[in-house]
Amino acid sequence: xxxxxxxxxxxxxxxxxxxxxxxxxxxxxxxxxxxxxxxxxxxxxxxxxxxxxxxxxxxxxxxxxxxxxxxxxxxxxxxxxxxxxxxxxxxxxxx
Amino acid sequence: xxxxxxxxxxxxxxxxxxxxxxxxxxxxxxxxxxxxxxxxxxxxxxxxxxxxxxxxxxxxxxxxxxxxxxxxxxxxxxxxxxxxxxxxxxxxxxxxxxxxxxxxxxxxxxxxxxxxxxxxxxxxxxxxxxxxxxxxxxxxxxxxxxxxxxxxxxxxxxxxxxxxxxxxxxxxxxxxxxxxxxxxxxxxxxxxxxxxxxxxxxxxxxxxxxxxxxxxxxxxxxxxxxxxxxxxxxxxxxxxxxxxxxxxxxxxxxxxxxxxxxxxx
Numbered sequence: 001x002x003x004x005x006x007x008x009x010x011x012x013x014x015x016x017x018x019x020x021x022x023x024x025x026x027x028x029x030x031x032x033x034x035x036x037x038x039x040x041x042x043x044x045x046x047x048x049x050x051x052x053x054x055x056x057x058x059x060x061x062x063x064x065x066x067x068x069x070x071x072x073x074x075x076x077x078x079x080x081x082x083x084x085x086x087x088x089x090x091x092x093x094x095x
Numbered sequence: 096x097x098x099x100x101x102x103x104x105x106x107x108x109x110x111x112x113x114x115x116x117x118x119x120x121x122x123x124x125x126x127x128x129x130x131x132x133x134x135x136x137x138x139x140x141x142x143x144x145x146x147x148x149x150x151x152x153x154x155x156x157x158x159x160x161x162x163x164x165x166x167x168x169x170x171x172x173x174x175x176x177x178x179x180x181x182x183x184x185x186x187x188x189x190x191x192x193x194x195x196x197x198x199x200x201x202x203x204x205x206x207x208x209x210x211x212x213x214x215x216x217x218x219x220x221x222x223x224x225x226x227x228x229x230x231x232x233x234x235x236x237x238x239x240x241x242x243x244x245x246x247x248x249x250x251x252x253x254x255x256x257x258x259x260x261x262x263x264x265x266x267x268x269x270x271x272x273x274x275x276x277x278x279x280x281x282x283x284x285x286x287x288x289x290x291x292x293x294x295x296x297x298x299x300x301x302x303x304x305x306x307x308x309x310x311x312x313x314x315x316x317x318x319x320x321x322x323x324x325x326x327x328x329x330x331x332x333x334x335x336x337x338x339x340x341x342x343x344x345x346x347x348x349x350x351x352x353x354x355x356x357x358x359x360x
Contacts, residue, residue: 006303015307019291036301043259043304056303 004029005059010051026066033058033069110140113165116189124348125235126355134225140215145208152206160216162192167212172205182297187273194240197222210288230357245343254299262298263308264337267318272341281330288323
């Protein structure tokens, strides 16, 4: 099974993943990337500061970019019961 | 009778040194007579090497021996219905990883070598015989098991009540202390042959998150974790970051506080 690497980027902060994880395919790697980002965002929320520009960059074994997971891919925001993804939400004054 | 092969004879001497290390560990908390100490040193045992990432005790497996860790790091695992694993304990050199199996031989959690590990296997029967006539020795082993329980309780607090940074700082403080780090000494180094993935499994985080926190600890001048080695840069700062109080490890028992409660009738 292939190994995928999950690098973290948030503004000037870049954390290089040199270990990677062995997963079945890119679809599984993408699900893993989403889980990783949700965990980091959850910790952000606990700390009281949520950094919305955080992204996970997925690389394959050849260190070619195989995917990108961003805030709007992993979180749906709701306001008064109305769903909105982050891009839409950012465009309104209410968020 | 000693086998004739030189290598095996040397090994038996080494085995005895490893058992002496375990006796010293018992003596750090309990009072034992020389006969009781000899009963441990005379235990039959055999040496085994376990490859990294290999389970040597499976979930629900019946075991007939305990495993004294001589070298390497061993993880205790549990898992959920989907097979997702969580490390619930780290066993370091000198630990009797499954001492409780003497009285509960069916494994309720698995043991896996996280790095190449060397262990001494000691038959349950021999330990039962050694303790049957020596209640104070049984008491010392019981007390040693209670340290594992105390560590587990702290790990529950770690994953339940500490944020990611504090969890990892606490884990580093604990491992450093268990490996004999002098209290308050900066610059203490220790081998920590685990991956970020395994640290994540022990702290309920993801490996990327662990990676990010380790970088933060390094940039804050608290600890440098690289190439399977940890260097404590600022012991006081790391303790503060990890909300760490070493008392639960019971590593510094004063001579007058060592216990011996049970005696033969």
